[in-house]
Amino acid sequence: MSSIPELLAVTNLNELSINDFIALLLTVADKTDLHPALKEGLPEYFSGGEKLREMAGNLRQLRDAAATGNREAKAEKMAAWEAGKLAVAMNAQHLTMLSLHRKDPSLLNNIGLELKQRQQGGKSSVNVLAETPVVTAKHVQGPSGPVSGSIVVxxxxxxNTIPFEMQMTDDPSNESSWSSQGIHQKSRIEYQELEPAKRLYFRVRYHIDGKTSQWSPTANIIVL
Structure with missing residues (x-):
């Protein structure tokens, strides 16, 4: 009996750091919400966008708690991490079966996961992912000068059409302190009501079909 072919690259989930996996969960959640074949009638084992974002939020909290040395939080983090991987893998399997059943390979496009036959990368993707975006941070200027607590990244x-992932921290030496700021396509992201006198650091990387470039050099700014 023939087995179901593995058309989506889910075996590399174990190679992702926890921050990268959280970002992947959020990307897949957004793509799931927009997928035309996933609007209704989903099986109970399938995790929709809301569920995936809930998993990402829970995993982020457990990651931060575990960073303090809490052993119980570390165990819960690992369990939640594995549960998230399983959810992504089950979603991928469902879409694979649906694609094969309908004889429609396009159902596997734009879902936040890489197609297995593309793992070596097409020429354009490889060229882009070999580069990194450039990030700068500036104070927001008002009529009478810099606006207190406001910056723009x-x-x-x-x-300009290439999506990117952004992270922020106030302690760049602590890898676990970097918090995801989401996946974006706009070139300017503004923050308001930040804590004055605090130095913040930002880094970005390209995020294409579940594949990422290296992180950019960090940009930092002291909030006024």
Whole structure:
């Protein structure tokens, strides 16, 4: 009996850091909400966008708690991490079966996961992912000067249509302190009502079909 082919690259989930996996969960959640074949009638084992975002939020909290040395939180973090991987893998299997049943490979496009036959990368994807975006942070200027507590983060990319992931921290030496700021396509992201006198650090990377570039050099700014 023939087995179901593995059309989506889910075996590399174990290679992702916890921050990368949280970002992947959020990307897959957004793509799931928009997928035309996933609007209704989903099986009970399938995790919709809301559920995936809930998993990402819970995993982020457990990651932060575990970073304090809490052993119970570390165990819960690992369990939640594995549960998230299983959810992504089950979603991928469902979409694979649906694609095969309908004889429609396009159902596997734009779902936040890489197609297995593309793992070596097409020429354009490889070229883009070999580069990194450039991030800068500036104070927001008002009529009478810088606006207190407000900054704008500006991202320069090879192409304005390339999505990127952004992270922020106030302690760049602590890898677990970097918090996801989501996946974006706009080039300017503004923050308001930040804590004055605090130095913040930002980094970005391209995020294409579940595949990422290296992190950019960090940009930092002291909030006024």
């Amino acid at each position: 500006v991202i320069s990319r090879a192409k």
